[in-house]
Amino acid sequence: MKRGGIDIGSRFVKYVVLNDGGTASFYKSETGHNPLSVCKRLISSDKPDKLTATGYGRHLMEVWDDIQAITEIKAVARGAKEVFPRCRTVIDIGGQDTKVVSLRADGRVLAFEMNDRCAAGTGRFMEIMAKALGYAISDFGQVCAPDNDGNITINSMCTVFAESEVVSLINKGVGREQISRSLHLSIAQKVIALSKRVEVNEDIVFAGGCAKNRRLISMLEDSFQKTIFVSESPDMLAALGAALY
Amino acid sequence: MSKDYKDMWKGLGLNIDAHDGLLSVLTNAYTNIYLSQKERPKGMSYFDFVISEVHGLRIEELLNAKAKGKKIIGTFCIFVPEELILAVDGVCIGLCSGADVGSDSAETHIPRNTCALIKSFIGFKLSGICPYVETADLIVGETTCDGKKKAYEAFDKITGKVYVMEVPNKKSESDMRLWKQEIRQFAEKLQAVASKQITPEKLREAVRVVNEKRAALQRLSRLRGSDPAPISGLDALLINQISFFDDPVRFTAKLNELCDELDQRVKDGRGVAPAGAPRIMIAGSPMAIPNWKLHAVIEAAGAVVVGEESCVGERNYRTLLDDKFDSIDQALEMIAERYLTIDCACFTPNDERLDNIISMAGKLRADGVIHYSLLFCTIYMMESYKVQNSLKEKEIPFLRIETDYSSEDMGQLKTRVEAFLEMIKGA
Ligand code: SF4
Ligand code: SF4
Numbered sequence: 001m002k003r004g005g006i007d008i009g010s011r012f013v014k015y016v017v018l019n020d021g022g023t024a025s026f027y028k029s030e031t032g033h034n035p036l037s038v039c040k041r042l043i044s045s046d047k048p049d050k051l052t053a054t055g056y057g058r059h060l061m062e063v064w065d066d067i068q069a070i071t072e073i074k075a076v077a078r079g080a081k082e083v084f085p086r087c088r089t090v091i092d093i094g095g096q097d098t099k100v101v102s103l104r105a106d107g108r109v110l111a112f113e114m115n116d117r118c119a120a121g122t123g124r125f126m127e128i129m130a131k132a133l134g135y136a137i138s139d140f141g142q143v144c145a146p147d148n149d150g151n152i153t154i155n156s157m158c159t160v161f162a163e164s165e166v167v168s169l170i171n172k173g174v175g176r177e178q179i180s181r182s183l184h185l186s187i188a189q190k191v192i193a194l195s196k197r198v199e200v201n202e203d204i205v206f207a208g209g210c211a212k213n214r215r216l217i218s219m220l221e222d223s224f225q226k227t228i229f230v231s232e233s234p235d236m237l238a239a240l241g242a243a244l245y
Numbered sequence: 246m247s248k249d250y251k252d253m254w255k256g257l258g259l260n261i262d263a264h265d266g267l268l269s270v271l272t273n274a275y276t277n278i279y280l281s282q283k284e285r286p287k288g289m290s291y292f293d294f295v296i297s298e299v300h301g302l303r304i305e306e307l308l309n310a311k312a313k314g315k316k317i318i319g320t321f322c323i324f325v326p327e328e329l330i331l332a333v334d335g336v337c338i339g340l341c342s343g344a345d346v347g348s349d350s351a352e353t354h355i356p357r358n359t360c361a362l363i364k365s366f367i368g369f370k371l372s373g374i375c376p377y378v379e380t381a382d383l384i385v386g387e388t389t390c391d392g393k394k395k396a397y398e399a400f401d402k403i404t405g406k407v408y409v410m411e412v413p414n415k416k417s418e419s420d421m422r423l424w425k426q427e428i429r430q431f432a433e434k435l436q437a438v439a440s441k442q443i444t445p446e447k448l449r450e451a452v453r454v455v456n457e458k459r460a461a462l463q464r465l466s467r468l469r470g471s472d473p474a475p476i477s478g479l480d481a482l483l484i485n486q487i488s489f490f491d492d493p494v495r496f497t498a499k500l501n502e503l504c505d506e507l508d509q510r511v512k513d514g515r516g517v518a519p520a521g522a523p524r525i526m527i528a529g530s531p532m533a534i535p536n537w538k539l540h541a542v543i544e545a546a547g548a549v550v551v552g553e554e555s556c557v558g559e560r561n562y563r564t565l566l567d568d569k570f571d572s573i574d575q576a577l578e579m580i581a582e583r584y585l586t587i588d589c590a591c592f593t594p595n596d597e598r599l600d601n602i603i604s605m606a607g608k609l610r611a612d613g614v615i616h617y618s619l620l621f622c623t624i625y626m627m628e629s630y631k632v633q634n635s636l637k638e639k640e641i642p643f644l645r646i647e648t649d650y651s652s653e654d655m656g657q658l659k660t661r662v663e664a665f666l667e668m669i670k671g672a
Contacts, residue, residue, distance in 0.1 A: 056656050073664035074671075097657065108671045112664055114657065 004048025005243030007072065007236075008035050008057030011095035011123065012209070015042040016239040024243075026236050036060050052242040056096070070245055072238045073101055073112050079241030080205040081107040083231045088201035091191055091220070091228075092238070093210035095123045098191060102198040111198045121190030123210050125159050129183045132166050133176045141213035144181035152182045162186070181215075188219040195224075205229045207237040250301045253308065257380065260373030267346060267374045268300065271535055278541050282477055284517045286510070288503030289480055295487050299534075303490065304376045310336055311380070316439045319381035321366065322389055323556045323587060324412050326580050328566065329432050331451035331493070333439035338377050339489025340366060340384065341557075343536030345650035347372035354399040355392075360619040361649040362533055363396045370403055377490065378404060383438050385431075387412045389591040390624050408434055414593060416585055425581040432577060448576050452568040458493045459562035461500040466559065468507045469551045470609045473516020474524065475507040478550020479540045485557045486534035518549045523669050526611035528554035528602050528632060530619045536650060539617055539658075546663045551609040554602050555617075560587060563601070590624035598628065599635040606641055612669045613642035615662070620649045642669050 007014040013035060015027040027042050035057045043051065051068075053061035058069035072094070080087045081103065090101040098115040115121055130140040152174055156162045162183070169179050187210075204226055210216060211234035221228050231237060254264060275296060295303070307317050318330045319340040330337040345361065347368025354367055369375040378384070386397035386409040394409075401407035410427050413420035432443060465484060468475055484503075488496060510516065525548050527539065532555060540550050553559060566583045570576040588598035606614055616632050618625040629645050636643045644665040648654055 056660065059659075071660050071664040071667060073660065074667045097660075109664070109668045112668075114661060 001050060002046075002048045003243045004043065004046075004051040005075070005239040005241065005245070006039055006042065006051065006053050006055075006061065007075065007239035007242060008039060008053065008055040008060060009072075009095050010056055011127075012235070013038050013042060013055075013057075014236050014239040015039075015046075016236055016243045017046050017048055018240075018243050024240070026233055026239075028235070031057070036064060048243075052245045054238050054242040068245075070242060073099060074109060075238040075241035075245070076207050077101050077103050077107065077109050077241065078244050079237035079239070080207055080231075082240060082244055083237065084203055084205050084229050086203045087205045087229070089195070089198075089204045090207055090237075091195065091204065091211075092207040093121075093123055093126075093187070093191070093216075094208045098122050098194060100191070100195040100198055100200075102200065113194050113197045115190070115194065121187045123208065125162070126183075126187065126210055126213070128159055128163060129166060129180075132163050133170075133180060135176075135180070138212075140180065141184070141215035143177055144184055144215045145175065145177035147181070152178050154179075154182045154186045184213075184215050184219055188216060188223060191220060192223050200224065202226055203229055205231070205237075207231075207234045209235040211235070248301070250305070253305060254300070254376060257304075257376050258373065259376060259379065263372050264300070264374045267344070271299075271344075272297075274535060274537070278537050279479060279483070282479065282517070282544075284515075285480065286476055286503060286506050288499070288506045291499045291503070292480070292483055292487055295491055296483070299490075300376050304380060306492070307336060307338070307377075307380045311382075316382040316435075317377075317380050318435070318438075319377060319384040319406075321385070321393065322387045322412075323561045324387050324389065324584055324589070325385045325410065326428065326431070326584060327493075328448065328451045328455050328580060329428075329435055329443070331454055332443045332448040333435045333441045334447075335435065335439055337493075338381065339533075340375075340377055340381070341489070341531060341533030342366045342369045342375065343486075343533035343650065344369075346374065354403070355396055358621050359392050359396065360390075360530070360621045362531065362619060362622075363392050365533070365650065367396060367400060367403070370400070381406060383408055383434075385410060389589060390622070392621070412591065413585075414591065416592060421581065421585060424585055425578060428577050428581040428584075432573075443573060445570070445573060445576070448573065449568050449570075452566050452576075454493050454497075456565045456568070458488060458497045458500075459565055461497045461504065462488060462562040464504045465500060465507070466552060466562075466609075468504060468511060471511045471516075472524065472610060473514065473518060473520040473522065474549040474551055475510035475516055476503075477517045477544055478525070478527075478553075479537060479544055482532060482537065482540050482550070482553060482557070483534075485553065485561070486532070488561070489534075489557070516549075518544075518547070523548040523666050524551045524610055524612045525549065525666075526552045526554065526606050526609055526614050527558075527617050528614055529617035529629065530622045530625045531556040531558075532617075533557060538648065538650070538652075539615070539646065539662075542655070542658055542662050543615070543666075546659070546666055548666050551611055552605055554598075554605055556589070559601075559605060560589065590628045595628065596631075599631060602632060603635060603639055603641075606636075606639075611641070613644065613665060615644045615646055615665070618645075618647050620647050 003018045017025045054075035061067040080090045092099045101112045316335045327337040342365035350371040351364045351368040384406045616629040
């Protein structure tokens with residue numbers, strides 16, 4: 001039986017199909033303004049026998065075709081546990097939310113925390129800041145100045161205020177590498193603050209699109225003083241978890 | 246609404262256009278959230294009717310009462326003793342507003358980061374859409390949270406009708422002395438406003454009416470302890486909200502009729518959700534009408550809300566008042582004592598609230614507790630941490646929600662609530 005999991009996020013729709021032979025196919029497409037049509041297109045390209053939806057748009061699918069839905073919290077926990085069987089904590093920085101999920105030894109969710117309603121410290125925040133500094137999001141992590149190079153801090157976590165802080169730093173002549181570093185640091189600190197509200201046990205898995213950012217991973221490792229595990233496709237973990245459900 | 250009340254509203258000085266807007270939003274929300282529910286008890290039809298006439302027939306009743314010389318007393322808090330109001334033949338109306346209306350005009354008097362409930366009552370008044378405020382002869386405030394305490398200054402400026410009772414912050418002997426004094430002064434104020442004397446007979450009758458209302462609400466709460474739950478949390482919340490402005494005697498009779506029906510449902514094992522559906526108890530800030538947001542999210546996700554540890558809920562009816570008094574003085578003392586048992590978060594240290602939450606969760610057979618605070622409601626937000634710890638000790642699942650009346654956080658709210666339900670079901 002082919003099992004599909006579709007994760008309808010604010011920025012991207014991720015789709016995973018687990019084939020009979022044990023192989024998996026991954027698909028990803030921008031969410032855009034009509035997520036349902038994006039989902040339909042992805043599904044029809046590789047039809048599963050059973051489908052589970054997750055992500056903030058999960059109920060779209062439920063309404064459309066009575067497709068079962070689970071939250072991205074449960075899905076990402078399941079996906080992370082599959083790839084990293086010793087996983088006890090998942091940090092997930094997605095397009096519009098940041099989550100820290102604490103798992104029991106058997107993989108069930110023990111507790112979770114999410115960011116407040118605004119985009120502070122989320123993938124969207126990263127994107128906007130990268131753009132303000134003239135970087136492609138895929139390079140953003142590589143362009144930060146090393147830790148010992150000056151001490152700029154971005155105090156504001158609100159996307160709008162942070163952007164204006166960035167602009168005023170640029171105008172003061174501060175290098176964009178230094179600004180990048182401090183932006184990364186402010187996101188890492190946000191995650192640390194969130195994680196203090198749940199139990200953080202090892203292994204820690206970092207999921208979501210932002211987990212492709214090497215600098216963010218190393219900053220989190222430094223703060224936790226622990227190894228952080230990242231899969232090859234960290235943005236697919238929730239879709240994978242849904243497929244496994 | 247059964248008839249055209251435009252003239253009545255104009256006579257009260259309402260802003261007819263804005264008021265029409267409010268009514269249509271309210272009707273839509275009610276149809277979507279309430280009338281779409283499955284397996285509703287028949288007895289809810291009375292409460293549906295009350296809602297459909299909330300700005301119509303009920304206001305007409307109040308105006309008729311006024312014409313007969315009765316006084317309409319508006320309140321915002323369960324610390325204001327309804328018994329005393331009834332004892333001067335007054336009508337007690339809870340004024341709390343639960344909709345995001347007129348926030349921008351409210352913000353010309355109070356800061357943006359004030360809780361939604363306060364913003365709402367000021368916004369309602371400034372937008373000219375609350376017929377209750379206009380009908381009221383006296384509006385009673387109290388020194389509970391800082392937000393309300395200061396907002397009453399602004400509200401008095403706008404309405405000129407506000408009288409403030411001082412509620413202490415602790416429950417020591419000296420606090421009790423102060424509170425007893427406040428109760429005596431309030432009784433005097435009411436007698437002056439109504440030009441009536443409180444007699445022991447009148448007071449005894451008032452105590453009976455209010456006790457019966459509270460007993461009926463307690464009965465409803467007990468019935469919600471059954472699995473499957475015989476009534477939805479939304480409907481039970483609505484009944485609690487209506488208890489603040491409906492005629493108490495009629496309300497009690499109708500609620501008892503409904504409870505008879507629910508008794509039968511429990512006997513037949515019939516419920517609004519299948520047996521074993523997750524049972525959620527809410528604790529925290531009051532949910533004033535028409536604030537149905539959290540209940541709607543929880544119940545749409547397949548769970549049932551089985552109780553509200555809130556002022557629009559258990560805190561309002563937990564304790565009855567003893568009517569064995571020989572004199573007015575003694576009665577006033579007993580009233581003061583009864584009201585000071587309220588475990589509002591404005592008290593310190595208020596540890597009795599923690600015990601009450603645990604015992605309620607047990608009686609209602611709750612699978613989890615969601616602590617609800619309105620944004621900027623510091624006192625309940627602060628207490629949520631103590632609640633979290635004491636529930637953790639008992640291994641009762643806990644979720645903290647902070648929200649307001651807007652719908653911009655609906656997506657996140659749904660995710661949080663649904664993930665919490667998944668956690669409970671998985672456990
Ligand atoms: S929460 Fe406290 S202040 Fe608010 S209505 Fe209840 S008792 Fe009064
Ligand atoms: S909800 Fe909280 S902040 Fe608002 S009036 Fe009530 S006690 Fe005060």
